[in-house]
Amino acid sequence: MPKIDLAAVPVREGAGYPPPFDAPCAGRTRRRLGNAGGLGDFGVNLMTLPPGGWSSQRHWHSHEDEFVYVLAGELVLVEDAGETMLRPGDCAAFPKNSGDGHHLVNRGTADAVYLEVGSRQPDDLTTCSDIDMMSANADGRFVHKDGTAYD
Secondary structure: OOOOOHHHOOEEEOOOOOOOOOHHHOOOEEEEHHHHOOOOOEEEEEEEEOOOOEOOOOEEEOOOOEEEEEEEOOEEEEEOOEEEEEOOOOEEEEOOOOOOOEEEEOOOOOOEEEEEEEEOOOOOEEEEOOOOOEEEOOOOOEEOOOOOEOO
């Protein structure tokens, strides 16, 4: 297994959501380690979330399991049932089709770093819990829940 040169992995900033839903995630960065290693069945991302930043809009997946492992900093996991503090060494799992939207928020004063692992299912539909937005892996477009496109 070849070692991945972290310095050579491109850094992607933001989340790609349409405005104004992109604003809370604008400062987050992602390094796609799974892609850099040639993985096809699942993705592994090294995420950095600045103070005040969100990992994503609160969401759930129809066909993809998701897992996070905190490496540095503190994150608040927000789900339907409430909030849970995550610190280095803590992890959380999100089974597919739970209907329980989740996201991470950095309410601390330092960057938070975590690994995000997820399956890559072509039939997956990501549904946002708190806003009128969803996205299908088939085309990656963000649309309203009735299927109409954002302008």
